[in-house]
Each structure stands twice: as structure tokens, then as C-alpha cells.
Amino acid sequence: MRKNKKLTATQSQIYNYIVANKEQVITITLRELAQILHVAPASVVRTLTALGYKHYYELQSQIREELSRNKVVDDITYQAQYYFSANFLPDYEEKIEQFKQFARETKDFIFFGIGTSGDLCDYGARQFVNNGRNAFAIGDPYYPIELSRDSYQNKTVIVLSVSGEGQPTIDQVKHFREQGAKIVSITNDEDNTIANLSDLNFSYHLEFKIIDRTINLTTQVPVVYLLERLSRALAG
Structure with missing residues (x-):
């Protein structure tokens, strides 16, 4: 997932939940995600915008791709590959x-x-x-x-x-x-x-x-x- 270093506290909470619950996120709607987090759907939308996503389904699509890659390599290799390819390194x-x-x-x-x-x-x-x-x-x-x-x-x-x-x-x-x-x-x-x-x-x-x-x-x-x-x- 993309990460913007200038997230608000609420946005960081939403981001951290998504990262820790990827398999669940790809199966639920944006509104359902907002209900789980006890935030307004608009808060989720603003977080996705801050992360660089145009739509919720774009996020879900990327997560599905990441999970698919994760099945091919071991977890440590996947984490290392993700880290060194992330756009926050610069x-x-x-x-x-x-x-x-x-x-x-x-x-x-x-x-x-x-x-x-x-x-x-x-x-x-x-x-x-x-x-x-x-x-x-x-x-x-x-x-x-x-x-x-x-x-x-x-x-x-x-x-x-x-x-x-x-x-x-x-x-x-x-x-x-x-x-x-x-x-x-x-x-x-x-x-x-x-x-x-x-x-x-x-x-x-x-x-x-x-x-x-x-x-x-x-x-x-x-x-x-x-x-x-x-x-x-x-x-x-």
C-alpha cells in the first residue's frame, strides 16, 4: 500500500487498520469499513485520497495483487521487497x-x-x-x-x-x-x-x-x- 507521511491521527488509524486487515478489506464495502472503524465514510474517502487512490475499489485491487504476490514468496521476502520499493525511501x-x-x-x-x-x-x-x-x-x-x-x-x-x-x-x-x-x-x-x-x-x-x-x-x-x-x- 502507498503511504503518505502527512496523515492526520484519524487517517493514520484508518491506514493502520487497512494494513493489518487486508484480507478483510477486500471483502467489505467502504461503508462497512467505516462502520468497523466508527468513522464517517467521508473520513475513509479522504484517507484514500491522501494515500493517492481515486476509488475504494482501486485500493482493493492493489491489495488483491499484493496478497497474490505474497502467496508466491515467503513473508520476510515480501516485506523486504515492499519496503525497498516503497515511495517513502527518498x-x-x-x-x-x-x-x-x-x-x-x-x-x-x-x-x-x-x-x-x-x-x-x-x-x-x-x-x-x-x-x-x-x-x-x-x-x-x-x-x-x-x-x-x-x-x-x-x-x-x-x-x-x-x-x-x-x-x-x-x-x-x-x-x-x-x-x-x-x-x-x-x-x-x-x-x-x-x-x-x-x-x-x-x-x-x-x-x-x-x-x-x-x-x-x-x-x-x-x-x-x-x-x-x-x-x-x-x-x-
Whole structure:
């Protein structure tokens, strides 16, 4: 599906529901979709217009095509193909230039994440070190940031979070901000608490894959790609 980065909160809600329920969307009418979401049909129409669709059936047609392709390849390959073909990739270029500005004023890079995101923080920190910068990772959700005697004015914190809504991560981001650090976040969507607390956010807009309510299997291919892009930018 196409994605416009300038959706309203209601439009983002509609978009996220469609992405997570594609097989249902191709079987129901626009009015039925509006009823499920408790919004006016006009809200759905405006969302489709913002996404670049002229008609609801155009959206359904594209979803059928995507689902058909998904039957041919495994899910990870499909997600990766979709990500690298999406039209929001060019938007990264401007943000990477902003990141370079942060890097010029940064003495230390701190990577912060919990769980799988924490494992990727270790990878990201090593990539930054490989490119000649001082970097380390923190995976402790209760790390006493506020007790540090050193200023964070010259530090940039790179936060990894799929949902952007984990409360321990949110709390730590607030502590980093209070200590003067710049915040760069990588999240699945840009409409979340951590993204809104960030000075710069990179989002990748793929389907959430959650099992047993707590186990997040959302692909991390975009995160690895972004970490490597940012690490390479340090040499620029």
C-alpha cells in the first residue's frame, strides 16, 4: 500500500487498520469499513485520497495483487521487497542530511532499545564504531540516566522501538531529553509517542506481526538498513 507521511491521527488509524486487515478489506464495502472503524465514510474517502487512490475499489485491487504476490514468496521476502520499493525511501535523504548535522555536534552516540531492539542497538553501535565514532548501547530499561554527572548536551541517542509506545522506553527517552541529548528514533510509524519526543524520526511502515499479545515478529530488515545508512553517513 502507498503511504503518505502527512496523515492526520484519524487517517493514520484508518491506514493502520487497512494494513493489518487486508484480507478483510477486500471483502467489505467502504461503508462497512467505516462502520468497523466508527468513522464517517467521508473520513475513509479522504484517507484514500491522501494515500493517492481515486476509488475504494482501486485500493482493493492493489491489495488483491499484493496478497497474490505474497502467496508466491515467503513473508520476510515480501516485506523486504515492499519496503525497498516503497515511495517513502527518498524522504530519508533529507532526514539523513539532518542526521549529519547532529553528527557534527555529537561526541558520543548512545543506542537505546529493549528486547530485540536492544540486540539491534549492539549491532548499530558496532557499525558506528567501525565508521570511526564513539558509540555504545544501553538495553537496561531502568538505567539511571538522570543520575549522571556528565552533560548529555553533546550526545545523540538513537532509540529503536517498533511500536514507539513501550512505557519503559518512553520514560528513558524523556530522561535523555531532560539531560540535553538529541533524540533520533527508528520506529515502524511516525505517529507514536517516541517519534513525537524525537528531534528526528525514521519510520518504515510495515505490518505489525504480534503473536500471543506480547511477542513482536515485525520484520527488522528496515532497521538494519537504516542503521547501516546512518553509520555510512558519518563518513560523509
